[in-house]
Amino acid sequence: MHLYCKCGYRFANAGDSLAYKGRILADQDVKELVEILEYGEQPHDDDLELFAPACDLIERVMFQCPECGRLYVEDSDYSFLQFVPCEDAEPSPEVNRRLLISAHGKHWRGCLYADWKNPKPDYLEHKGYIEPLVNVEYDRLEFDDYNAFEARYFEILEELKGKEILEYAVLRVNGVKKHTWSCD
Numbered sequence: 001m002h003l004y005c006k007c008g009y010r011f012a013n014a015g016d017s018l019a020y021k022g023r024i025l026a027d028q029d030v031k032e033l034v035e036i037l038e039y040g041e042q043p044h045d046d047d048l049e050l051f052a053p054a055c056d057l058i059e060r061v062m063f064q065c066p067e068c069g070r071l072y073v074e075d076s077d078y079s080f081l082q083f084v085p086c087e088d089a090e091p092s093p094e095v096n097r098r099l100l101i102s103a104h105g106k107h108w109r110g111c112l113y114a115d116w117k118n119p120k121p122d123y124l125e126h127k128g129y130i131e132p133l134v135n136v137e138y139d140r141l142e143f144d145d146y147n148a149f150e151a152r153y154f155e156i157l158e159e160l161k162g163k164e165i166l167e168y169a170v171l172r173v174n175g176v177k178k179h180t181w182s183c184d
């Protein structure tokens with residue numbers, strides 16, 4: 001599913017740790033979630049007993065457009081309600097457009113993925129893509145030269161390690177892991 005913002009921005013609703021996507025936990029459900037976590041601290045056999053009910057409580061999602069700040073909140077019928085940021089009832093351009101990032105804010109540790117496919121499959125425009133899932137903005141990272149692709153991967157890796165905001169990194173060549181790094 002793709003959701004388009006009124007300003008034209010396209011939200012991808014796939015992948016993990018999307019910086020513009022959040023989940024709704026109703027205050028009325030916090031007690032139940034805490035009870036599930038408390039139950040999880042006791043010895044138990046079946047993980048599904050915890051996982052499924054916890055996920056049910058945070059099923060509804062919201063998106064905030066990183067371009068214009070509009071917020072889209074999922075209703076109980078899977079439709080999205082749209083909200084425009086306002087200041088004194090006037091639409092405000094000076095709104096925080098990162099309302100849905102991690103509770104760790106800029107210190108959140110993300111992942112760095114680099115994928116090279118040669119020959120280039122028809123469904124891709126380029127042979128190499130680097131995807132930093134971190135709370136730092138990068139320009140499009142698309143490559144058709146392997147050396148440039150690999151060099152940029154290691155450059156970004158060092159940059160994110162230096163900032164201490166990386167949990168895991170992997171470089172794959174035709175599906176095979178050529179390099180991995182983990183913070184522990």
Ligand SMILES: [Zn+2]
Binds near residue numbers: 009
């Ligand atoms: Zn927008």
